[in-house]
Amino acid sequence: MPEGHTIHRAARLQNKRFKGKVLRSESPQGRFDSGSSQIDGQELRKIYANGKHLFYEFDSGDFVHVHLGLFGKFRTLSLPTDDPVSENCRWLLTSDTDRLHLAGPTVCExxxxxxxxxxxxxxxxxxxVKRHREDPVEKMAKRLSRRTIPIGAAILDQKVLAGLGNVYRAEILYLIGLDPFTPSNQVSIQDLSALWSESVRLLTLGERAGRIVTTEPADVGKQRARDLGRYERLYCYKRHGEQCRRCGDTIRTADIDGRNIWWCPTEQT
DNA sequence: GCTGCATGATGAA
DNA sequence: TCATCCTGCAGCA
Structure with a gap:
């Protein structure tokens, strides 16, 4: 489930277990043999997350760069354990107390x-990311100013905004009431500002909860986020043909740049 | 058991 | 715009 919140959460939780420790590094699957042996036995200084990228900094100054892509998954385990390491494990990091198991990443180098x-x-x-050298809204505006591609396509471009995936894209455009087909250079600075602040709010929530939740208590009753069903947590993602929770209009879907998007034509103009 | 799809991204045509 | 890489699982026979 890798959008930016998953990556930052992984960095935070893995730092707790592995930061500052000397680690055994292996590639049971064999596809990261030379890389993993290069850092075997080194101390892990720290893990950093940026957008959907992870960087593991080791004592030698080498970094392991991981990108989960669509299928990549981490598993962490406390040792000792009887669990065998699965065959598709690309990278296995082991300390005296913990094990990190990475499978299916797009990048591991x-x-x-x-x-x-x-x-x-x-x-x-x-x-x-808390601190920004340049105002993030201005930076986005600059990168969108000459582009006429739909805003729904632009915000999946990691050069424009780093960390959003297909779920957050649909949900955030819904929450700020913006039609996904609006040409990027026609999006007002107020809308870009709302886009940014909703991204900060929702990804922060997602990072803490470990799952994507965008619905407000007012719309879903008093249930706690973790008790909500898959679709109760979201307003429009994969809800094609259902009624909009807020206005009752029918949620639509379309293909933008080869990815599906869902939106409410009444709420989003 | 098989098929197709998925919260991603790239490189060739 | 298409093919490709990575894995898991829902939906269907």
């Missing part, structure tokens, strides 16, 4: 600090 910087530089502002 050893890079240097210059390469880390290059990746960070090309990313847009990340709603889960």
């Amino acid at each position: 050893v890079i240097d600090s210059d390469q880390v910087d290059a990746i960070r530089r090309r990313l847009g502002p990340d709603p889960l």
Whole structure:
């Protein structure tokens, strides 16, 4: 379930277990053999998250760069355990007390600090990063000013905004009442500002909860977020043909750049 | 058991 | 715009 909140949460929780420890590094699957052996036996300084990217900094100055893509998954386990390591484990990190298991990532590679910087530089502002050199809304506006692609396509572009995925895209545009087909350069600065603050609010919530929840208590009653069913947590994602929770109009769907989006034509103009 | 789809991204055409 | 890579599971026979 990797959107930005998953990545930042993984960094936070993994730092608790592995930061500052000397680690055994292996690739049971074999596809990260040379990389994993390069850092075997080193101390992990810290794990950093940027957008959907993770960087594991080791004592030697090497970094392991991980991007989960659509299918990548982490599993952490306390040791000792009887659980066998699965065959598809790309990267296995082990301390004396914990085990980290990575499967199915799009990227898992050893890079240097210059390469880390290059990746960070090309990313847009990340709603889960607290300090920004440049005002994030202005930065987004700058990167959108000459573009006529639909805003629904633009906010999945990680150079514009780093960390949103297909669920948050649909939900955030719904919450700020913006039609996903609005040309990017026609989106007002007020709407961009709302887009940013809703991104910060919702990804922060998601990072804490470990799942994407966008519905407000007023719309779902008094149930706690974790007790809500999959679709109770969301307003429009994958709700094609259902009634909009707020106005009763029918939720529509369309394809934007090869990804499905869902929206309410009354709430979003 | 098989098929297709999915919260992602890239590189070729 | 398409094909490709990575994995898991829902839906269907």
